[in-house]
Amino acid sequence: QVQLVESGGGLVQAGGSLRLSCAASGRTINSYVRSWFRQAPGKEREFVAAVNWSGGSIYYADSVKGRFTISRDNAKNTVYLQMNSLKPEDTAVYYCAAASYYTSSNYNSDSLYPYWGQGTQVTVSS
Secondary structure, three states: OOEEEEEOOEEEEOOOOEEEEEEEEOOOOOOOEEEEEEEOOOOOOEEEEEEOOOOOOEEEOOOOOOOEEEEEEHHHOEEEEEEOOOOHHHOEEEEEEEEOOOOOOOOOOHHHOOEEOOOEEEEEEO
16 A cells, blocks of 8 residues: 655745655555645645656646646655745645556546545645
8 A cells, every 4th residue: 555645835925935745655656657736725626746757757737837846756755846936826735646657638637546645735825
């Protein structure tokens, strides 16, 4: 079984930065696609970013392109989300997810991912 644990959330002012981490345990998942999703109050969970096993394929939601950067360290079984130029609309619970396979058409679908973290709150004040 795979366990995912997020950390790094918090309260930040608009324009500020945060770095989220998601550590995996229970099994090495270096070959898995690793992703971040978020869910704001009253809204559905939405895709944020994904990275394939090598880091050679990276995908972002349009709303975060140019501001967020996803990366991974396979030696540490960890994926990161560097969030810069944060906006109040980025406020949400951020979840990391992992899946053993993906395609270029389904990487942004939460139904693809069997493994999820518990979430970490990110709050951006105006």
